[in-house]
Amino acid sequence: MKIFYKEQKVRNGYIAAFVLLMISYFLVFFVLWQMEKRVMLVNKTSEKINNLDILLSCVNESENVFKGFIIMQDSGLLDSYRNHNHCAESSFQTLKKLLEVDDAQLKYLDTLYTRVSANVSLSDSTLSELNGAKAQEQNIKTRLARQSANVKEIRRIVFEMQTNETKQLASSSTEFETTSNTLKIVHLTTFIIALLLLIYSVLVFNNVSKEKLLYREQLEDGFKKLKTANNDLINLRSIEKFAASGRIARAIAHEIRNPLTSISLATEQLESTLVEEEEKSMLEIINRGINRIHLLIQELLNSTKFSQLTLDTVSLNTLVYEVIDLAKDRIDLNAIKTVVNLDTQPCIIKADREKIKVALLNVVVNSIEAVEPEKGIIEITTQQNDGKCIVSIKDNGSGMDENELSRIFEPFYTLKENGNGLGLTLAQNIVLNHKGDITVKSKPNNGTLFTMVFNSNE
């Protein structure tokens, strides 16, 4: 559970870092937008100031040209005067648009417009007087003086308006700087927090990885234990099956031996009273039957009982050699090829030498009988693994299906015409008696593999 809790923490860390990154991005966009706004503001302000300059110069020029016209009476100058007036008018229109949202500056502009218009109308009056019959010099002078005063006032207003614009720009600059500074702080803080979260996440992640590794090891360990337990269980089951077979065999033996005794004793009694040869030969048949049953019962008991072992330390390789020697006649008779792969390091086990040899021989004989003469190959291998000595006997015989395989160690179960079905039962008995394990793997037409595992004595 701990590991999942930590993973949740890592996830939260990454989410937080992501959110902070988003905030950072947003701030960057915000700053860019602000900067764009500011550039526009600067452009607009300089445009306003320029237009005010243009307006002022037009008004000045208009006044100067008009004065020149009065003195020189040159109609060319009058055209120039009119052009300058147009220039002033167009500047006004531009400024009016530029100052649309600024009421204070618009008021100034209105005053400016009134003054300029006043000058124009004064000039118009002078012009019409000059065109008329009686031109009054005094009147013209007075008008010119008033025009000069107006131009002065216009210059003052333009200057004031320019100062206002500059001030507005400066105040917006200060505002932008403040915002920019605040944003810098926010940026830096976000960056530090994101960095810390990242470091924390990496650390936690590493920790989780280690724990995961540990968890994995624990799981693998558990799996191994489970496998061992499962194997033990399978062994126990075969031991239990074997013990059950033993119990049944003993019960049967007891029940058969009693009537067998009666038959035996009764036959003897008859023997002493009968004289006819034919009758005696009948008794012989009975006696042979008694002996056969007696031996069968004895074999059944031997193959299913836990017997006393005379333990000795023996090399599994040596036992295999001895067993092959014992089976040599049968191997040669059927022209069977044997392949012997023995471990270079002899594996030593604690065993009843003769009994283990019987077990091995029974399995080898089973293989000899399972293969086809002249085509049969029997492969005997020994190896060591994890404190165990393993011997496997593999043949290329006809193999068995699952049903046959499950009954292979049962007493009296045989697939051969001449078998008594006790050979492998006895082999299993001996191996189990040695606290070993015998397993068989087989598939129809695919040969059979017997594996016997013993505890190493080293």
Added chain:
Amino acid sequence: MKNVKAGLKVLIIDDETEICYLLTKILKGKGVECYSVYSLSEAKSFLNTFSPSVIFLDNHLPDGLGIDFLGYLRLNYPEIKVVIITAHDTLYINGKNVEPEDIEIIYKPFNSNRILVALEQATRN
């Protein structure tokens, strides 16, 4: 055939009536005074009236084990020789070998000669 001492008294304790019948017949043929009973309780009451030299005692009886009855016999009739008969391979009880060393054991199936040899050995001393 083994020779048997004259006037020998034998008791057979076995729940197999046919075996009792046949053994009695064989031993009587040898001049032995022989009786048979089919359980331990019968044996106890029979021993009040009959004193055998040898008892052939089957191990598995309806009312107990022959081997357990051995103690009773040794305590009350120490002079009686006992031969145990069993249809099993050993006298293992709960995985323990309880085979008494000084007791003759006959494993079923047996023939009459085996009985007579045991009888001879039991009465030799």
